[in-house]
Amino acid sequence: MFHNHRKNALAITVTALLGSSNVYSEIEVNISYLQQEIDQGPVLSNILPEPEDAGLQGAKLAIQDSNTTGRFLKHKYQLQELVDEDPEVLLSKAKAQYDAGIRYFVVNTDDQTISKFTETLGKDALIFNAGSTTNALRQHMCTPNLFHTIPSRAMLTDALAQWLKAKRLQKIFMITGATPEDKAYSNSFKRSVKRFGLSIVEEKDWSFDTDLRRTAQSEMPLFTQHRDYDVVFVADERGDFGEYVLYNTWLPRPVVGTQGLMPVAWHRVVEQYGAAQLQSRFEKSSGRWMNGKDYSAWAAVRTVAEAVTRTQTNDASTNEAYIKSDQFQLAGFKGRKLDFRSWNGQLRQTIPLVHPRSLVSLSPQEGFLHPTNELDTLGFDQKETDCTETRK
Amino acid sequence: MNFKKSLTALAVGSLLASSALYAETAYVSNEKDDTISIIDLDTMTVTDTIDVGERPRGIILSKDNSKLYICASDSDTVQVMDLATNQIIKELPSGEDPEQFALHPNNRHLYISNEDDALVTIVDTETSEVLAQIDVGVEPEGMAVSPDGTMAVNTSETTNMVHWIDTEKHELVDNTLVDQRPRHVEFSKDSKLLWASAEIGATVSVIDTASRKIIKKITFEIKGVHKDKIQPVGVKLSDDGRYAFVALGPANHVAVVNAKTYEVEDYILVGRRVWHMEFNQDQSLLLATNGISGDVSIIDISKMKAIKTIKVGRYPWGVVIKP
Numbered sequence: 001m002f003h004n005h006r007k008n009a010l011a012i013t014v015t016a017l018l019g020s021s022n023v024y025s026e027i028e029v030n031i032s033y034l035q036q037e038i039d040q041g042p043v044l045s046n047i048l049p050e051p052e053d054a055g056l057q058g059a060k061l062a063i064q065d066s067n068t069t070g071r072f073l074k075h076k077y078q079l080q081e082l083v084d085e086d087p088e089v090l091l092s093k094a095k096a097q098y099d100a101g102i103r104y105f106v107v108n109t110d111d112q113t114i115s116k117f118t119e120t121l122g123k124d125a126l127i128f129n130a131g132s133t134t135n136a137l138r139q140h141m142c143t144p145n146l147f148h149t150i151p152s153r154a155m156l157t158d159a160l161a162q163w164l165k166a167k168r169l170q171k172i173f174m175i176t177g178a179t180p181e182d183k184a185y186s187n188s189f190k191r192s193v194k195r196f197g198l199s200i201v202e203e204k205d206w207s208f209d210t211d212l213r214r215t216a217q218s219e220m221p222l223f224t225q226h227r228d229y230d231v232v233f234v235a236d237e238r239g240d241f242g243e244y245v246l247y248n249t250w251l252p253r254p255v256v257g258t259q260g261l262m263p264v265a266w267h268r269v270v271e272q273y274g275a276a277q278l279q280s281r282f283e284k285s286s287g288r289w290m291n292g293k294d295y296s297a298w299a300a301v302r303t304v305a306e307a308v309t310r311t312q313t314n315d316a317s318t319n320e321a322y323i324k325s326d327q328f329q330l331a332g333f334k335g336r337k338l339d340f341r342s343w344n345g346q347l348r349q350t351i352p353l354v355h356p357r358s359l360v361s362l363s364p365q366e367g368f369l370h371p372t373n374e375l376d377t378l379g380f381d382q383k384e385t386d387c388t389e390t391r392k
Numbered sequence: 393m394n395f396k397k398s399l400t401a402l403a404v405g406s407l408l409a410s411s412a413l414y415a416e417t418a419y420v421s422n423e424k425d426d427t428i429s430i431i432d433l434d435t436m437t438v439t440d441t442i443d444v445g446e447r448p449r450g451i452i453l454s455k456d457n458s459k460l461y462i463c464a465s466d467s468d469t470v471q472v473m474d475l476a477t478n479q480i481i482k483e484l485p486s487g488e489d490p491e492q493f494a495l496h497p498n499n500r501h502l503y504i505s506n507e508d509d510a511l512v513t514i515v516d517t518e519t520s521e522v523l524a525q526i527d528v529g530v531e532p533e534g535m536a537v538s539p540d541g542t543m544a545v546n547t548s549e550t551t552n553m554v555h556w557i558d559t560e561k562h563e564l565v566d567n568t569l570v571d572q573r574p575r576h577v578e579f580s581k582d583s584k585l586l587w588a589s590a591e592i593g594a595t596v597s598v599i600d601t602a603s604r605k606i607i608k609k610i611t612f613e614i615k616g617v618h619k620d621k622i623q624p625v626g627v628k629l630s631d632d633g634r635y636a637f638v639a640l641g642p643a644n645h646v647a648v649v650n651a652k653t654y655e656v657e658d659y660i661l662v663g664r665r666v667w668h669m670e671f672n673q674d675q676s677l678l679l680a681t682n683g684i685s686g687d688v689s690i691i692d693i694s695k696m697k698a699i700k701t702i703k704v705g706r707y708p709w710g711v712v713i714k715p
Contacts, residue, residue: 022566022604068510068530069551072567274549274573277531280489280508309552309569331550331572331592335642336620374618 024073027314030080031301032097033059036109037085040238055108057286058294062301087113091120098125103316106130106300111137118143124316128300135188138344138380142387147345150296153188155379156263159351159363160256161192166365173229174203177236185235202226206241220248233257261360263351266295269359270352275333299332306330343387348375416672417714418679419460420688421448422705429704436700442478445471450492451710455499463490485522487513494535503544505532512546524562528555534576538583547574554588556604566604571595578627589624596624596638608654617643626668630675639666639680646680662689662698673715681708
């Protein structure tokens, strides 16, 4: 018996000298990251600005993570990044990169620019939307080579509505900001309200132009005056007035939506399921906290790297097929394995509900069932889209 | 870990010496309380709770059962507790964020995974000297040293690999790609097979040590539990070679696997988010830590059932048993 071990040990050493028994061939993978700087306009609540490199730092960390893995497989990942405010500059860069052979594109732009990317680049390019939450991209754009790692607004508002339902916060007072994005967020929430059987008791548009930092205490109670409501919903994506709704409502009620209790793709307070390690890696590499855009870009780059790791090739169509297959799974620190919806390329994921200092809950909520996958209770199920199952 | 043989040897010794006057004692690390709970297995009660470093996770006994090694992850150290006095007598350099570790059969070399730094640190427990640091994948987690002492293995959770380390040269010699988020690794007694759990992949891979290739992948299915909640973490092999027990995390069950045919024979209901396990000395009992419910389940192997639950601290993580 003991003799046998010896022999084994010897055999191992010999193999080690010859090179490891699991042999991998060298692969170099270039991933393009294109980010559009979007001017949000002046906001009232401007004390804590969003980081300008939101997204980029996530992509960079994913490259680091992937190269640590790649070192053992002789795979090398490189990020070709460009941040610019002009979508045309980004598009022409993408075209040049495509012509130079790059096939993986992580795109952090508005929805219109994403549509242009799908028109500009060849069908064999894999495009990952890591910036736009626009619902229409998931409902009506069934481009087979487009994937979304950032959740749709529908996923976010469904996650919130499930929680409201679970907490029996039935009657909702809605406040919607002035931008098209705010209206889109509100419309998405209305869909969720209908879906999960909640009711809206009042809808108001925010159109005030006073400086609420000084006058919120006198203006907000009057604005939210109503006989009865359980909760106040705010749609203010850029953070203009929403922060001033909290603690200033006519009735003392919780505030949810873009402020107060927020459904998000990611937040510093997410620590479960090994997320603490991702958070500390991110802080170490970027010097700040990881947000939803960072997470979405991270997930996009990791998706490409995970495919290359498993398929052992840089061939885009092989990897596209793998990403769409049942075999694909991404360990995304969200408590479940993550994969993509076959009909619209959306990354399935749990949605944390947070306030600035703590995680409150994680949707889908217990008891919201789905015939195939509970994660599909968030966002657009296949029947709710124009897309066919296969997206070929 | 794999020091059953020395445990047995020692047990025989202590039986002769003390005629089993002393009951077996279980030590449980409480990740969110920064404590170790001490359980008397005769009375099945917690007899003491000891303050230790921050975020204690992996714990192991020295081969002579006189010391407890504790990975105090957030204190960036491995603490050494003297089990005669329950005092921390030493802190070993561990590298940053030590999570799990394994003791070489030589009772000296501690192999520590440094989760934040993608390193395995090898420390001499006697001289407190760092012998080597080896680059591994992202978020190194599980550690094991083969009972024959020739090979150490480490899993990296985000790289999804089992890394093979030559214990003589302290060098990485090979990598085996496994499923998503590999957690725990456990060698068979004869060192010929390695069992590796993959939490998100929901599988346990059985790997041939000589070729470092996967020979079998075990999957799990529990009626009424969504497949995504089946997340294998801890693995424990019985000395008689009959069983492998696999803790299935948020599925709240421990799977009983036939270690010869690799068939899953049973699922034992335990507490919430079951994590790591340990046998008592004669292997009639298996203790399992339940993170979310904050307790330890005691499984009777003859009945394949949890017979008792003992409340410990917040988020119990690791468990060892001193004969």
